[in-house]
Amino acid sequence: MLADLHCHSLKSDGDLSPSDLVDRAAEQGVTMLALTDHDTINGLAEARARAEMHNIELISGIEFSSVWNGIGIHVVGLGFDETHPEMLAAIARQEDCRLLRAKTIAERLEKLGIKGIWDKAEAIANGAQIGRPHFAQALIDMEKVSNMAQAFKRYLGAGKPGDVKTLWPDITEVVGWIREAGGVAVVAHPDKYKMTNTKLKSMLKAFAEAGGNGLEVVSGATEVTFSRRMVEICNELGFLASQGSDFHGPRPWSELGKFTKMPEGVNPVWTHWAN
Numbered sequence: 108m109l110a111d112l113h114c115h116s117l118k119s120d121g122d123l124s125p126s127d128l129v130d131r132a133a134e135q136g137v138t139m140l141a142l143t144d145h146d147t148i149n150g151l152a153e154a155r156a157r158a159e160m161h162n163i164e165l166i167s168g169i170e171f172s173s174v175w176n177g178i179g180i181h182v183v184g185l186g187f188d189e190t191h192p193e194m195l196a197a198i199a200r201q202e203d204c205r206l207l208r209a210k211t212i213a214e215r216l217e218k219l220g221i222k223g224i225w226d227k228a229e230a231i232a233n234g235a236q237i238g239r240p241h242f243a244q245a246l247i248d249m250e251k252v253s254n255m256a257q258a259f260k261r262y263l264g265a266g267k268p269g270d271v272k273t274l275w276p277d278i279t280e281v282v283g284w285i286r287e288a289g290g291v292a293v294v295a296h297p298d299k300y301k302m303t304n305t306k307l308k309s310m311l312k313a314f315a316e317a318g319g320n321g322l323e324v325v326s327g328a329t330e331v332t333f334s335r336r337m338v339e340i341c342n343e344l345g346f347l348a349s350q351g352s353d354f355h356g357p358r359p360w361s362e363l364g365k366f367t368k369m370p371e372g373v374n375p376v377w378t379h380w381a382n
């Protein structure tokens with residue numbers, strides 16, 4: 108049993124098609140997989156068909172963008188009803204939000220003198236949910252920066268002109284959609300928010316009060332000491348523990364099914380669906 112409950116395909120900002128992603132997951136020994144593209148479920152049908160061929164259990168998944176107190180927070184939805192009308196309406200609104208945000212990012216970068224960034228980024232996204240990584244690639248192609256990290260550091264990361272996050276819904280709203288559709292709402296990669304312990308705790312409490320019921324105790328190479336702290340929070344706030352690679356494509360530091368070991372003493376989210 109190996110569950111990877113967080114990864115991306117080229118339907119958002121990943122490199123692989125849903126089919127290639129599932130093939131790779133099978134090679135890596137993954138037996139339960141959730142494809143969690145940013146704000147879209149466009150890859151699920153293809154992934155599910157492929158997963159059946161490999162006898163992999165495919166759990167419905169999505170990674171929603173949201174805000175809490177002005178900070179961008181990612182909430183993973185797992186095991187929800189993919190046909191739930193309100194969920195589908197919410198996803199459609201997120202898609203609109205993404206497009207609007209992308210246009211604002213483009214306008215801001217154009218104002219900085221980066222002409223033609225919109226056409227370039229849109230072409231790179233090629234019908235996927237357009238996001239900052241597509242702008243980052245455009246900036247690389249236009250030789251404005253030399254790599255992804257630099258693109259985020261100079262143009263797209265927190266506090267930079269391309270960091271447009273105020274359009275995203277409040278975290279409580281996103282939790283509501285997932286729970287209404289029968290899913291588990293999971294705070295993604297809690298080690299990535301650059302928050303103090305106190306702030307992280309307040310965010311997780313607000314999330315729990317809104318009905319949030321899961322936490323990614325392990326996300327890729329999460330530090331063991333951090334994971335242990337998250338286990339304590341899970342037990343305190345009643346969260347199910349989740350794990351995932353947050354794979355976007357083959358990288359020296361990222362692979363499907365590869366992450367820090369889940370500590371003992373948790374209630375793993377996958378026992379929900381394991382058969």
Ligand code: AMP
Nearest residue numbers: 120145237238239240255256259260355
């Ligand atoms: P977006 O969903 O459009 O807000 O873009 C966020 C995505 O950008 C994340 O899911 C990561 O895949 C990617 N990302 C964020 N920060 C960085 C960074 N510093 N370097 C490379 N990729 C990043």
Ligand code: MN
Nearest residue numbers: 115120145355
């Ligand atoms: Mn991403």
Ligand code: MN
Nearest residue numbers: 170181295296
């Ligand atoms: Mn994320």
Ligand code: MN
Nearest residue numbers: 113115170353
């Ligand atoms: Mn992700």
